[in-house]
Amino acid sequence: MSRLYASLFYQKQVTEIFSDRSLLIYMTVVEVALAKAQASVGVIPQEAAQSIETICTAQIVEQLDMEALVMASEQAGNIAIAFVKQLTAIVKASDEKASRYVHWGATSQDILDTACILQCRDALDIIEAQLGNVHQTVLAQAQTHRNLIMIGRTWLQQALPITFGHKLARWASVCKRDLARIGQMKPRVLSVQLGGAVGSLASLGNHGSAVVSAFSRQLNLTAPVCTWHGERDRIVEMASVLALIVGNLGKMARDWSLMMQTEIGELQEPAGNGRGGSSTMPHKRNPVAAASVLAAASRVPVLMASLYQGMVQEHERSLGGWQAEWLSLPEIFQLCSGALERTLNVLDGMRVSPEMMQRNLECTHGLVMAEAVMMALAPKLGRLNAHHLVEDACKRAIKEQRHLKALIGEIEEVRQQFTATQLDDIFRPASYIGNIQEQIDAVLRQAVGAAD
Structure with missing residues (x-):
């Protein structure tokens, strides 16, 4: 070369x-x-x-x-x-x-x-x-x-x-x-x-x-x-x-x-x-x-x-x-x-x-938290019912150009299950990252030979 x-x-x-x-x-x-x-x-x-x-x-x-x-x-x-x-x-x-x-x-x-x-x-x-x-x-x-x-x-x-x-x-x-x-x-x-x-x-x-x-x-x-x-x-x-x-x-x-x-x-x-x-x-x-x-x-x-x-x-x-x-x-x-x-x-x-x-987290006006909302509602309404409810709200959020949390908060079935503060927590991205921190810890331990 x-x-x-x-x-x-x-x-x-x-x-x-x-x-x-x-x-x-x-x-x-x-x-x-x-x-x-x-x-x-x-x-x-x-x-x-x-x-x-x-x-x-x-x-x-x-x-x-x-x-x-x-x-x-x-x-x-x-x-x-x-x-x-x-x-x-x-x-x-x-x-x-x-x-x-x-x-x-x-x-x-x-x-x-x-x-x-x-x-x-x-x-x-x-x-x-x-x-x-x-x-x-x-x-x-x-x-x-x-x-x-x-x-x-x-x-x-x-x-x-x-x-x-x-x-x-x-x-x-x-x-x-x-x-x-x-x-x-x-x-x-x-x-x-x-x-x-x-x-x-x-x-x-x-x-x-x-x-x-x-x-x-x-x-x-x-x-x-x-x-x-x-x-x-x-x-x-x-x-x-x-x-x-x-x-x-x-x-x-x-x-x-x-x-x-x-x-x-x-x-x-x-x-x-x-x-x-x-x-x-x-x-x-x-x-x-x-x-x-x-x-x-x-x-x-x-x-x-x-x-x-x-x-x-x-x-x-x-x-x-x-x-x-x-x-x-x-x-x-x-x-x-x-x-x-x-x-x-x-x-x-x-x-x-x-x-x-x-900024990129927020650019969809809450749509990326739709699964989190669905999974929070599923034990109370059933997974399929929760999915339909949140899916409809997502479609409205896109059509009306509104934040998903605002629309979700207007749904009576949701208001019966969650307070406004609880809904705020559900829409907080840091609350829906699963076991990421455990995975990071495992990678760090593996690096020093503490895990396979």
């Missing part, structure tokens, strides 16, 4: 993890770990592994001919073949004997898959930390605004009163679930790949399993029970969890952008010099962070489709399905991290308007 657009949608650290230079560094780390693992079980000489480790530092990337790698990769079908040739040549220039053991017994996919897993692990650490920050921030906001009454909306229409804290608590709850998903999947998906040409590690004789175990310890990754060249569920599971996170962030962004509409005005994204402006309309305050998050939520499902399609692979190693991951997976990580960064910015600095929330 161009740098101009990357600044809108990505996050710098995760973008760097998936850069060309970083990929080559990760591949170098994998080759060194492979040599050390093989030396530890006697497959290659210790001296060779030590020499490979000494020569193959992160700085070795500066010695690689990037243009030659690009040209050779086009012919070879992947970057690893050209990379190993150059890496071997660099080692050979310093230690000809050690160069014989570079990439011993591995296949290109082993190196690329394991390097990819290392990239994913480091990117997941960043994303997990970002998500944790979003979680803590929205929890604090839920506590702050737990008593701030606003209108709840269904089908984009005013429905019943809620509190802004309850909306925020729901966002916090989904963040907690996403954090749990990341933690649960890590041991399962962060696994080395080492199988050789067809997954049998025949080139390592009877040392294959021992090398895999040592290799995983070198990289602090899980050792798989068997190779997974053609089974891509680990990659897809990681991406799927990220897609869930992005989708959940998209829901939040949709909410806050709707609350920012001029006619609603309940929220504003943080202010900043030039932020949210229009090239022609000086008065505009556009939801620019929401636009970025929603764009990510629109893009990621498309990228996920290619990963799901790529799971249907042929035999021991595939043609095309694996390669499609190289394009989709990095972008999913970058979009997820970028969306988290922008969501945190909004949650941390959003401007809340209690006045507009109150």
Whole structure:
């Protein structure tokens, strides 16, 4: 992606993890770990592994001919073949004997898959930390605004009163679930790949399993029970969890952008010099962070489709399905991290308007309290009779442009059941928010591990 657009949608650290230079560094780390693992079980000489480790530092990337790698990769079908040739040549220039053991017994996919897993692990650490920050921030906001009454909306229409804290608590709850998903999947998906040409590690004789175990310890990754060249569920599971996170962030962004509409005005994204402006309309305050998050939520499902399609692979190693991951997976990580960064910015600095929330509660002249009136009358008149009575009053309120409470107060059946003071209480939005406060308390307890 161009740098101009990357600044809108990505996050710098995760973008760097998936850069060309970083990929080559990760591949170098994998080759060194492979040599050390093989030396530890006697497959290659210790001296060779030590020499490979000494020569193959992160700085070795500066010695690689990037243009030659690009040209050779086009012919070879992947970057690893050209990379190993150059890496071997660099080692050979310093230690000809050690160069014989570079990439011993591995296949290109082993190196690329394991390097990819290392990239994913480091990117997941960043994303997990970002998500944790979003979680803590929205929890604090839920506590702050737990008593701030606003209108709840269904089908984009005013429905019943809620509190802004309850909306925020729901966002916090989904963040907690996403954090749990990341933690649960890590041991399962962060696994080395080492199988050789067809997954049998025949080139390592009877040392294959021992090398895999040592290799995983070198990289602090899980050792798989068997190779997974053609089974891509680990990659897809990681991406799927990220897609869930992005989708959940998209829901939040949709909410806050709707609350920012001029006619609603309940929220504003943080202010900043030039932020949210229009090239022609000086008065505009556009939801620019929401636009970025929603764009990510629109893009990621498309990228996920290619990963799901790529799971249907042929035999021991595939043609095309694996390669499609190289394009989709990095972008999913970058979009997820970028969306988290922008969501945190909004949650941390959003401007809340209690006045507009109150205005919007009152704009229907009491109609949003119709259910509360019906439920108060139902035990006395029967639910169906109460429903008809209140429904008729609502129709009259709309037609006559009067407040529903005034019309309800004129109905003889109601006056026989409720005093004016009791009717005032029924029409008080804060009296009809159900168990919202208990739900908020449960979310806050769950955040500190006091509840499942």
